[in-house]
Amino acid sequence: MNQVCEQLQRQIIKELAGDGMVSDEVLLKSIDEIICMESRKQHFSLKQRMQYRKDIFNAIRGLDIIQELLEDSTVTEIMVNGYQNIFIEQNGRIRRYEKCFSSEEKLNDIIQKMVSSANRVVNETTPVVDARLPDGSRINVALPPVSLIGPVITIRKFPEQFTIEQLIAKKSISEECAVFLRMLVEARYNIFISGGTGAGKTTFLNALSNYIPDTERIITIEDSAELQLDIPNMVRMEARNSNMEGKNEIRIRDLIRAALRMRPDRIIVGEVRSEEALDMLQAMNTGHDGSISTGHANSPADMLTRLEMMVLMGTEIPLTAVKSQIASAIDILIHLERFRDGSRKVVSVEEVLGYQEGEICIQPLFFYDREKSCICRTENRLAFQEKMWKTGKFSVSAAF
Numbered sequence: 001m002n003q004v005c006e007q008l009q010r011q012i013i014k015e016l017a018g019d020g021m022v023s024d025e026v027l028l029k030s031i032d033e034i035i036c037m038e039s040r041k042q043h044f045s046l047k048q049r050m051q052y053r054k055d056i057f058n059a060i061r062g063l064d065i066i067q068e069l070l071e072d073s074t075v076t077e078i079m080v081n082g083y084q085n086i087f088i089e090q091n092g093r094i095r096r097y098e099k100c101f102s103s104e105e106k107l108n109d110i111i112q113k114m115v116s117s118a119n120r121v122v123n124e125t126t127p128v129v130d131a132r133l134p135d136g137s138r139i140n141v142a143l144p145p146v147s148l149i150g151p152v153i154t155i156r157k158f159p160e161q162f163t164i165e166q167l168i169a170k171k172s173i174s175e176e177c178a179v180f181l182r183m184l185v186e187a188r189y190n191i192f193i194s195g196g197t198g199a200g201k202t203t204f205l206n207a208l209s210n211y212i213p214d215t216e217r218i219i220t221i222e223d224s225a226e227l228q229l230d231i232p233n234m235v236r237m238e239a240r241n242s243n244m245e246g247k248n249e250i251r252i253r254d255l256i257r258a259a260l261r262m263r264p265d266r267i268i269v270g271e272v273r274s275e276e277a278l279d280m281l282q283a284m285n286t287g288h289d290g291s292i293s294t295g296h297a298n299s300p301a302d303m304l305t306r307l308e309m310m311v312l313m314g315t316e317i318p319l320t321a322v323k324s325q326i327a328s329a330i331d332i333l334i335h336l337e338r339f340r341d342g343s344r345k346v347v348s349v350e351e352v353l354g355y356q357e358g359e360i361c362i363q364p365l366f367f368y369d370r371e372k373s374c375i376c377r378t379e380n381r382l383a384f385q386e387k388m389w390k391t392g393k394f395s396v397s398a399a400f
Contacts, residue, residue, distance in 0.1 A: 031056050063110050065099045066155070070135065076157050077198070082150035083107040092342015107151050111141055114153075118224075120241060129241070132224045156198075161228045164207045172200070173346045174375045177366045181349070184332055185211040187388070188266075188290035194303035195336035200344035201294040202226050202270070204336060208292065212266065216290075219259040221252055222270030235262060252276040253314070256283055269293040275314025277307050284329035300333040300350045304360050320358065327355035333362060346375055351384055 011034050031053050035044065044052070058067035069075050069088060077089035083101035087094055101107045115122045118131035118139075127143040138156040162170075164178045173181075184191065185208060193208075195201045209229045212218060217233045225238045237259065240250040252269065253276040259267050260283060267283045269276070271294045284291045297303035304326060311322045333350040347368035353361040365381040368374070 027061060028053070028057060063114065064101065064106065065097075066110060066153075069097070070133070070137065070155075070157065078153070078155040078157070080107070080151070080153040082152070085149075104150055107153075111143075111151055111153065114139055115141060126241075130224050132226065136226060136228065138224055138226055158202065158226060158228070161230070162203055162207050163210060167204070167207055170343070171374075172204075172344055174366075176377060177346060177349060177375050180366070180377075180381070181208060181334070182211045185290065186213070189331040190284045190289060190329060191292045191332045191334060192303065192330050193292070193294040193334045193336065194297040194300060195294075196296065196298060196338060198344075199336040199338045201336060203344075204334070204346070205268070205270075205292060205294055209268070212290070216265035217263060218266050218268060219262055219264040220268045220270065221255045221259060223252060223273070225270075227268065227270055229268070235259075235264075253279040256280060259283070260286070260288075264288060266290040266292070271295060272307075272310060274310055277310035278314045278325075281307075281311065281325050281329040285325065297335075300335045300348060300362060303333060303335070304362070323358075323360050324355045327352055327360045337368075351380065 035049055035052055038044070039049070054068070055065075058064055063070065065086070066078060066080070069078050072090075075088050075090050076092075077094075079087040079089075079094075080101075081087065083104045083106065086097040086100055088097050101110075111122065114133060115129055115131050117134060120129050120131040122129040122141050122143060124143065124145070127146040129141050131139050131141070133139060133155070136158050138158070140154045142152040144150065164173070164182070167173050168175050168178055181191075191208070193201050193205055206228050209218075209227075209231065212229075212231060214232050216231075217235075218229065218231045219235045219237065220227050220229060221237050221239075223239050225236060227236075237255045239252050239255060240248070252272075252274075256267065256269065256276060256279040265288070267280075267288050268291065269280050272280055273295070277295075280291075280293055295303055295306060297306050307326050308319065308322050311317075311325070312319070330352050333348075333352060334346060335348045335350070336344060337347045338344050345368060346366070348364055349366040350362045351365050353363060355361070363380045364378050365384055366375050366377050369376050
């Protein structure tokens with residue numbers, strides 16, 4: 001914000017002091033009056049007036065310069081590295097943003113406004129926090145002394161909910177693969193979606209959930225609520241950090257256990273990162289077929305290894321038992337990747353065959369051919385189809 005804007009903002013705050021919490025209409029009227037009075041001293045173009053009006057309103061009522069980035073649909077990620085350095089991801093590319101905060105104090109005020117709206121606390125005692133904004137965007141904050149460059153904010157925006165048809169149009173998945181996955185969801189296969197940061201796991205999970213029948217009861221469990229599922233009989237639950245005394249924490253694994261008493265048909269865990277993986281696997285193995293979850297990994301095989309490590313973080317049981325539990329719980333692994341051009345694609349769909357000779361066996365049903373730039377089916381997919389028809393989960397008329 002430039003000096004003129006800051007001067008006008010101070011005048012408005014001084015004028016409204018003592019009026020309590022004024023409405024947006026009153027605030028905008030005061031902003032217009034101040035700008036009009038100031039324009040008599042120095043000329044403002046119509047474009048400048050509109051920009052000043054917007055910037056001042058965002059600084060007082062919104063999130064300052066972050067507000068306009070949140071309202072820009074082309075921006076998918078906002079990275080604030082101290083009050084003078086802001087970077088954004090726009091149309092799949094990262095670039096430096098031309099604006100910055102006026103001071104570190106202003107940035108700290110914005111941070112407190114953001115985390116308090118999510119009922120979270122961040123300070124020198126608890127310098128790192130995850131939260132979400134009212135629009136569903138995910139936010140991570142790191143303060144000194146953890147951050148050596150001043151307050152750091154990372155905001156992941158989530159675009160409008162995509163359907164599978166839209167993902168097909170964007171060439172993120174083939175129509176044949178999409179039809180296959182629809183059959184898997186309707187047949188209540190347990191599915192795990194893996195991928196790196198920004199690969200589109202949450203977006204794909206949202207799209208895949210559209211295939212869940214409306215007659216089923218769904219429980220969603222997340223660290224920070226991000227899923228945007230459109231299911232009538234749905235219960236959304238969110239984990240809670242401990243308070244300043246280190247008490248009253250509610251973990252994801254606590255929510256999974258609670259969900260088992262809510263008569264769910266399926267349980268959807270937004271993302272597993274730690275020991276809650278054990279509870280998720282047990283839910284999949286105790287009659288809640290059709291459950292879905294996601295996790296960070298570089299490949300389907302790496303995802304299985306990470307799941308083993310996460311389960312062992314929560315309990316001391318033999319590794320063979322852990323692998324057997326994973327192989328029994330998960331039916332299908334879907335892996336996504338983010339390409340250098342910013343596009344996100346399904347690069348493999350793998351079937352979990354089971355646990356044999358000390359290893360979890362998987363085989364590809366679909367794979368992404370980088371030379372042809374498309375996802376192709378394998379011979380295993382046809383064998384899988386015939387095998388599933390014999391189980392009665394798929395109808396013979398199902399189109400593949």
